[in-house]
Amino acid sequence: MKNPTKWAVPLVFVAAAALLPLAGKALPAIAGDYPLSLARSVFTYMALAVSWDMLLRSGQVSFGIAGFYGIGVYAAALSVLRAGFSPLASILFAGIIAGFIAFLLGFVILRLRAIYFSITTLALGEIFRIILHNGGEFTGGAEGVIIPRIISNNSAVLYWLSLAGVLIAIGMSAWFERSKIRFALTAIRNNELAAKSSGIGIFKYMMIAFVATSFIQGIIGGIQLQGYGVASPSDSFSGDYTLLPLAMALLGGIHSTSGPIIGAILLGVASEFLKLKIPYGHLIVYGFIIVLVILLMPQGLYGLWRNKARARRVSRIDSGQASADAAARAGASKEQPRA
């Protein structure tokens, strides 16, 4: 079904994000580095939120975002330090390593479902962290590693890099929504037996979703390294990278590209201000939001809006369809030969 409003949110977001640095030049109120650095933080969480939602469309809740993100940060840092990769190559390498690890682990964990899947992904992140923590000199141990030179200290360059990261996530999410993958994942989420009976290879599509989302999380880790220059077990695998994207996607609306975008903007900006007022208070607010959204608004903000729009559209289409059917029936009964 053609749905012109479906891509309104991503398109408006991308246009606004592209204009933000220009707007900074024109308007003193949003000039300087601070708005750009706030936007970068929003983009990072937004990309993670979109990627989390992409896997959720198969029905499985991952708590492994921080794990694959952290893998990305470390893969990028070590590739720069130990192999002399360029910044861009290190970012790509981060995505490939995260995706490849997901591919190998997928053979085992994609057989798990529901709470068993969720807990295992949570444990994976922790295992990655412990391995890197104990990696000795190669990984820098508990202190981690610092890369000598990032791509640029210019906040505009870092801004465009972060925006590119979020565009990769949105682009892959759009591919998921527009291709057969949407049908496969939606069917798998609803009922795996029915999906199998329609010829859907469940493992194959779960693997595509798991590898693609882990790739995105790795890329975002690689990009984030260029902003901070540090990979460390405590920061790179922080629970924030799992919890905040999850809260954002829930608030904005799951099973869509638009929902996590809306949620990331709202919560990302809100938490920035809360951080200033009450340090760590934003986490309490996040907890409340997750609980309230699940209780009162399980479809999220975008879900509410989408349901209203869909109800309007269906009533319009069906009234057209009903009259067409009636006309067809009238025609058929006239042509019916009398027995």
Next chain:
Amino acid sequence: MPNLVTKSLTKRFGGLVAVNDVSFSLSRGEILGVIGPNGAGKTTFINLVSGIYLPTSGTISFNGRDITKTPAHLRAGMGIARTFQLIHPLENLDVLENVMLGFLFSKRMSQKEARRESEALCESLALGGLHREVSQISMLETKKMEIAHALGNMPEVLFLDEVMAGLNSDEMKEMIALVKQLAKDRNLAVGVVEHVMGVIRELTDRVIVLEAGELIAEGPYAEVSKNPRVVEAYLGGAA
């Protein structure tokens, strides 16, 4: 030559033998009834043939090819389709998109082709309002959608698991006519699991009777319904 053949098909769940040594065959153009009391193993039998379960022993072949170990999604692609006793309309996909699945995945069509094929198929089943949510459609429409969903695999063999359940008598009549028409037009081999004996009498050319997992009788409905073992299975043996 029959299209679908099972030899000594057996499925055990722990100590329970759900299907025991069942050999049968099904050919295109034929409508076969699968009957038996509750718990006789009818649905398990369909699950074995469609690949949801793998048998404990015995073989299944399709058009001369051994498919005993072929996964369900590949059997769907080869031309074995089924509906489910507990209906499974897929939420978040509209009616048309539900029907498209088989065309998209079993037949590997593009979305455009699958959409066109599905529209034509729904029209032939007199199923309209294709852009409605599946939660908004009637029971008869849901059943038709389930059949259309199965036909999306463009099957040679189609199993209908209690497709009449929940329909009133007028709707059943419509459904019986529809299944007969489909079997004829598409030259399908149809297996029908059904509790309503009137439907079995009207619809089927041949019947197999399962009891406690075993095939106890086979033949035309009129003959089988007089078989003392079948009567006993349904009414219970004399004490």
